Amino acid sequence: MHLMVYGEYVQTPQVNFAKALADILPPSLSCTYFLNSGTEAVEGAMKLAKRYTGRTGFIACKNAYHGSTQGAESLMESDFYSSGYGPFLPNVSFIQHNNIDDLDKITEEIAAVFIEPIQGEAGIRVADLDYMQALKAKCTETKTLLIFDEIQSGFGRSGKMFAFEHYNIAPDVLLLAKGIGGGMPIGAFISSLEIMSVLSHNPILGHMTTFGGHPVCCAAGLATLRTLVDNHIVDQVEEKGKLFKSLLKHPAIKEMRGKGLMLAVEFENFEINKKIIDACILDGVLSDWFLHCSNSMRIAPPLIISNEEIEEACEIILKNINLVMEQKA
Numbered sequence: 139m140h141l142m143v144y145g146e147y148v149q150t151p152q153v154n155f156a157k158a159l160a161d162i163l164p165p166s167l168s169c170t171y172f173l174n175s176g177t178e179a180v181e182g183a184m185k186l187a188k189r190y191t192g193r194t195g196f197i198a199c200k201n202a203y204h205g206s207t208q209g210a211e212s213l214m215e216s217d218f219y220s221s222g223y224g225p226f227l228p229n230v231s232f233i234q235h236n237n238i239d240d241l242d243k244i245t246e247e248i249a250a251v252f253i254e255p256i257q258g259e260a261g262i263r264v265a266d267l268d269y270m271q272a273l274k275a276k277c278t279e280t281k282t283l284l285i286f287d288e289i290q291s292g293f294g295r296s297g298k299m300f301a302f303e304h305y306n307i308a309p310d311v312l313l314l315a316k317g318i319g320g321g322m323p324i325g326a327f328i329s330s331l332e333i334m335s336v337l338s339h340n341p342i343l344g345h346m347t348t349f350g351g352h353p354v355c356c357a358a359g360l361a362t363l364r365t366l367v368d369n370h371i372v373d374q375v376e377e378k379g380k381l382f383k384s385l386l387k388h389p390a391i392k393e394m395r396g397k398g399l400m401l402a403v404e405f406e407n408f409e410i411n412k413k414i415i416d417a418c419i420l421d422g423v424l425s426d427w428f429l430h431c432s433n434s435m436r437i438a439p440p441l442i443i444s445n446e447e448i449e450e451a452c453e454i455i456l457k458n459i460n461l462v463m464e465q466k467a
């Protein structure tokens with residue numbers, strides 16, 4: 139069923155999916171390397187950035203989540219990981235997401251900045267337009283690669299096919315995984331042919347994977363993309379997000395954040411949040427809390443959710459908020 143495609147062989151489903159991605163991405167993101175997961179996309183991009191720039195430093199954001207392999211964990215400033223599994227890679231510094239003053243830390247020593255335009259596990263934090271444009275300008279000035287981790291936001295969750303489209307800029311490298319396979323395991327790092335070409339020599343096969351680019355996963359990815367495009371599903375995401383925001387009103391809700399169907403509902407503390415989430419699960423509404431934001435509930439339904447299903451889900455969430463708040467009183 140599968141041949142290792144980063145050697146002598148090419149398989150049609152992989153090429154078809156890569157071509158479909160190139161067709162909807164800017165020309166500078168025309169070259170795709172497929173892997174099996176998000177964290178592998180991060181690892182591949184770290185190697186690519188070191189090799190292309192000849193630099194070793196990285197910058198990442200506080201409260202980011204990039205995956206569970208050691209390179210990806212090096213990009214996360216958290217005792218949670220380093221206490222049990224460190225030390226991780228040296229030469230990584232951290233900036234505050236959405237803080238323009240911190241951009242001065244990006245210098246000519248830095249190979250790449252890794253950032254989620256919309257931070258997921260931080261509790262859905264959307265970067266501002268002026269921040270993202272200043273970040274792009276700083277990376278261009280210092281010839282630092284700008285790498286967007288769109289592993290959570292990728293394929294339409296933010297209301298655009300890719301979250302970077304909200305900012306009128308493009309990254310040098312784009313990371314995708316999770317939703318792009320429509321439930322099948324696949325990840326990708328995407329860049330220009332010029333940048334990606336460094337992986338092909340000295341040594342040849344600078345990055346390898348046995349199952350990356352598996353034809354079944356690539357066929358699933360292509361089918362997912364076609365379904366989204368042909369049925370105009372991404373065009374409906376923003377309105378569906380607005381419906382959630384308009385229906386989820388309650389004095390116990392401290393804040394609602396996010397874009398499209400990538401939303402967080404904040405409560406007073408983890409205990410209340412967890413009780414509401416557990417009660418909702420029993421009623422068939424699946425949610426979760428966030429790794430770096432335990433007082434917030436995740437709203438991340440399938441993009442095909444109907445307005446009726448949103449209304450039903452919100453009724454269940456509100457019912458359980460009332461239940462938990464009554465128990466607390």
Ligand SMILES: Cc1ncc(COP(=O)(O)O)c(C=O)c1O
Nearest residue numbers: 175176177203204205258289290
């Ligand atoms: C933003 C982000 N990057 C990377 C990853 C890692 O992806 P995977 O679990 O497929 O390795 C995740 C997973 O939650 C993620 O949310």
